[in-house]
Amino acid sequence: MTDHTQLAETFRRFADQQAASLSPLYATLARAVARTPELLDLAAHTRPGQPAPNMLLAAVHHVLRRGVKHPLAAYFTGHEDLADDHGAGLLTDFCRHHAGRIRQIISTRSVQTNEVNRCTVLLPAFAALQQQLSDGRPIRIVDVGASAGLALLWDRYTYDYDGHRLTLPDSDPDTVLHCAVKGAAPPLTLDVTRFVRPVGIEPSPVDVTDPEATEWLVSLTWPEQTQRMHTLNCALAVAARTPPTILAGTAQDHLADIVAQTPDDQHLVLVFSWSIYQIFGSPGGRERLVDTLAELSRRRPLHEISIGHFSNATPRMIMASHDSGVSRSEVVAHCDIYGTWIDWLAKTPAPAGT
Incomplete structure (x- = not known):
């Protein structure tokens, strides 16, 4: 398999096995990444050894929490449910506008959840x-x-x-x-x-x-x-x-x-x-x-x-x-x-x- 094929499978597994029961939003967005080459290109910058789905979605969340205005923000605050056929377009547009910031986050930070x-x-x-x-x-x-x-x-x-x-x-x-x-x-x-x-x-x-x-x-x-x-x-x-x-x-x-x-x-x-x-x-x-x-x-x-x-x-x-x-x-x-x-x-x- 190519690197992108493996990465897409990682996002699909994350959607089905981890996010499906805990975060319908992240399940939808992870499936969107899996089928969108531009988003996979960005996710490929994830720091080695770190889980790409967690890192990419946390980076998006991080940028949105800084007060960035974008239609995607409404879904991160629970005001609306994001449909699968709408998720890829919204996420791609957001990541395109903030690619530099997201790339910097996922290539330098790590998942350090302190539960x-x-x-x-x-x-x-x-x-x-x-x-x-x-x-x-x-x-x-x-x-x-x-x-x-x-x-x-x-x-x-x-x-x-x-x-x-x-x-x-x-x-x-x-x-x-x-x-x-x-x-x-x-x-x-x-x-x-x-x-x-x-x-x-x-x-x-x-x-x-x-x-x-x-x-x-x-x-x-x-x-x-x-x-x-x-x-x-x-x-x-x-x-x-x-x-x-x-x-x-x-x-x-x-x-x-x-x-x-x-x-x-x-x-x-x-x-x-x-x-x-x-x-x-x-x-x-x-x-x-x-x-x-x-x-x-x-x-x-x-x-x-x-x-x-x-x-x-x-x-x-x-x-x-x-x-x-x-x-x-x-x-x-x-x-x-x-x-x-x-x-x-x-x-x-x-x-x-x-």
Whole structure:
């Protein structure tokens, strides 16, 4: 197949498999790109390794959110439904007028969605881990693939689990994260004072004090997901007041130093929230991660919380311990990719090192 044939197929798969149920607008526009050579020419400038449909449509969204006047804007605000036979012409005209700006965005930026609602899935894992680590020692969280670091501020948000409101000492009342509970109730009781000095690792950290950088995060949110966009804006406002600590670089750049420099009297927890494939590739990324953490654990015990599909249709959360080169893990929950529901599977926290 030619490059354009492959690219067109990528946009068709995106429309049918990802956007169809979540964003009818993006499904329509992605199908339009797939059958329009001029739009495929533009999409071909996407930065290597980045998903072209997400990047091109986010770039269009980004330009429109800057106040550009065009008939396409009405469809991005939900005022009208865009018909397939009208989408290609509108999108082509818009991209023709703003080709330079769009090309600059897709050739230099990356998809760095920072889904703050995933904290609803992480919080029960932190609660379970605290119960497991019952010695009272401080717990340090390292978010690998942190983007803007919003997950590092998990203790600043308000939580709602099927109407059960969970407010932490520093909760922001405007940033409310919602999660439906399937099956058993997840653990939610925890002492946030035990969690100290969180840090993120990110190749290109998003500066939460830079409006242009945070605007790109908002533009990556699909237009119909207005509640998700509102929550993201609230979380970004929290982050701007108390910016998280993020180390610029890869996991390979920083993990060994973090393991060596974290005091021995602190438990060290590494969090990978849909980021393993970005670091270790796919398939087989989880196995390569385990090998890496097992080797690092020869210096000190490590704990891991990982969320992803892991070759399964339904995402799952894994909690693992790595100690003296030996790794043990358990699937503790199934969940939604946006953290909108959780099915807690673990009966009780596994004892440390088992």
